[in-house]
Amino acid sequence: xxxxxxxxxxxxxxxxxxxxxxxxxxxxxxxxxxxxxxxxxxxxxxxxxxxxxxxxxxxxxxxxxxxxxxxxxxxxxxxxxxxxxxxxxxxxxxxxxxxxxxxxxxxxxxxxxxxxxxxxxxxxxxxxxxxxxxxxxxxxxxxxxxxxxxxxxxxxxxxxxxxxxxxxxxxxxxxxxxxxxxxxxxxxxxxxxxxxxxxxxxxxxxxxxxxxxxxxxxxxxxxxxxx
Numbered sequence: 001x002x003x004x005x006x007x008x009x010x011x012x013x014x015x016x017x018x019x020x021x022x023x024x025x026x027x028x029x030x031x032x033x034x035x036x037x038x039x040x041x042x043x044x045x046x047x048x049x050x051x052x053x054x055x056x057x058x059x060x061x062x063x064x065x066x067x068x069x070x071x072x073x074x075x076x077x078x079x080x081x082x083x084x085x086x087x088x089x090x091x092x093x094x095x096x097x098x099x100x101x102x103x104x105x106x107x108x109x110x111x112x113x114x115x116x117x118x119x120x121x122x123x124x125x126x127x128x129x130x131x132x133x134x135x136x137x138x139x140x141x142x143x144x145x146x147x148x149x150x151x152x153x154x155x156x157x158x159x160x161x162x163x164x165x166x167x168x169x170x171x172x173x174x175x176x177x178x179x180x181x182x183x184x185x186x187x188x189x190x191x192x193x194x195x196x197x198x199x200x201x202x203x204x205x206x207x208x209x210x211x212x213x214x215x216x217x218x219x220x221x222x223x224x225x226x227x
Contacts, residue, residue: 033167035141043137045162046149050082050134055214056158057082057132058150059221066127071117073127084108085221086130089121098128130221154216158209165202 009027012018017036021027028034049056062076066089075081087106091097105119121127136149145151145159 038163038167039138039141041163041166042159045159045166046135046137046145046151048162049151049155049158049210054210056135056155056210056217058135058152059085059130059217060133060150061128061130063126063128066121066123066125068121068123071119071121073115073117073129075113075115079131080133081108081110081113082132082134084115084129084131087115087117088128088130090126090128092122092125152213155213158206158213161202161206161209165199165206168199168202 007027009021011020016034048054060079062079064073067073084106087101088098089101091099101117101119101121105117107116107118109116115129117127133150135151138145138149143149145156146153151159
């Protein structure tokens with residue numbers, strides 16, 4: 001409103017946040033990239049890391065008392081289990097000595113949400129299950145990616161690379177759209193394809209980092225074979 005130096009904001013317009021704003025809030029008018037867009041892209045990347053195509057995961061665990069009768073262990077309601085990565089039990093009479101069970105000694109029943117041990121574990125001890133879990137999307141821009149999203153400290157840079165890669169690709173698309181950029185670019189300016197080439201470089205680095213972290217996860221989970 002020109003007469004009163006006020007701006008009328010429509011929530012949710014053109015991919016903007018749907019929450020209302022108050023007087024005095026900072027409003028960006030058609031910025032190249034908004035914090036809201038970056039935040040949503042970051043969550044998309046965090047979810048993408050858990051996809052089968054990428055193959056990364058968060059390692060979590062739960063510990064419970066042994067069940068010598070049925071050797072059946074329900075998955076806690078708070079756990080989102082993709083697969084069981086490792087099972088072990090505390091040696092009776094000790095506080096911190098654990099023995100690993102062979103990979104063939106347990107079975108994860110995903111339908112019924114429980115783990116069945118196929119080998120007897122002594123009573124009066126604890127059983128620990130280390131499982132693969134998907135990453136968790138952030139709910140606030142202040143969320144910590146390790147404590148909230150469950151990324152390990154060595155994975156912090158991967159979602160950022162994915163966000164930059166994606167945003168640079170869309171920038172190149174907008175640049176080449178005549179409805180948005182009506183006049184032609186001069187040769188002295190940024191050359192056509194420059195952002196796309198930069199995005200390709202980011203993609204290569206992204207893929208390398210994913211491969212490094214996948215190898216790190218794999219090496220931390222040795223295969224225990226039975227006799």
